[in-house]
Amino acid sequence: MGQPDYASLVRIGAEYPPARPLAALLEVTLVSVPAGDMKRSRELLTWLFRTGYDPVQDDFVKKYLPAASFTLPIADGINVQLPPDRSYIGLLLGEIYQVTGDLSSAIEVVEQLEPSTVTAVSLAELYAAQGRWQDVVELTEALTNADEASTYLLTQRGVAFREQGYFEAARESFREALRIRSRPADLRHRTLLERGLTYMREGKRSMARKDFERVLAENSSYPGLRDLLSNTQD
Known part of the structure; x- marks a missing residue:
């Protein structure tokens, strides 16, 4: 079986609007991030996050990708395995903002996520980068x-x-x-x-x-x- 044509995800999303969010998420994860295309990744993830899309509620994901997970580096020395959910979208968007030097936007996104140890790691790194030491303590x-x-x-x-x-x-x-x-x-x-x-x-x-x-x-x-x-x- 050959490699799937991931580039066609853009066309699928355009031709079938209900599939657009999932197509965008797969494009980010499988195409633009591995290719180092931060601009395209930021555009897609920003749109996904603002729409409130949560893959765990997507019927296709529930039926065909129930055990899917992705590796995400969230801090120096910390890689986590996450399911494709809203936290994954937010954390990945936060990482991209951080890589491109927009720490304030990264913090704004991650602070909106459900509190967890994983989101705390991301926030601690971001707060430290801004010298917000009391925030790290709290x-x-x-x-x-x-x-x-x-x-x-x-x-x-x-x-x-x-x-x-x-x-x-x-x-x-x-x-x-x-x-x-x-x-x-x-x-x-x-x-x-x-x-x-x-x-x-x-x-x-x-x-x-x-x-x-x-x-x-x-x-x-x-x-x-x-x-x-x-x-x-x-």
Whole structure:
């Protein structure tokens, strides 16, 4: 069986209006995003989001694509598998806005989605990019290390506390983020690096060096690590 003609999705949507939303979603997911066409992807997703289209209510999706899911990178080191639903549309649109530098629009979209750990990860990254540290703290309140997403959020919470000058609170968040040793190495390394930077801000260079060397022991080519280590020397 040959590769489907995904380019024909545009024609299908134009000729059969009831199929237009699903055709647009499939075009974004299978054609424009893989091709790096951010302009077309943004246009289609903006239209889909504004119409309120939810694929889980689409009869075709319910009948023929009940188990469909797509991989979506929502933050550095965090990839999630999501069903084609309204949250997927919003998160993907938010990612495209972020890639194109429109952080305010990205936040506006993601804030409208149903609250979840996944949407919290996206918002935490966006808030951090704008330096909205108190928003990050409020977003991550009462969080425990339940999964990879919450590990990321705890690290972001620690960064937010550090940037506000609350170093002990920051270290408590990093400690909780590191509590589960089976988390992916990239997440642990990021947390260790951020905790090391916190120690540096406190003037505790020997403690910072210990965290940096923990990363060094597992990934000696971690970007920027050698420079950080050199800053810990007397």
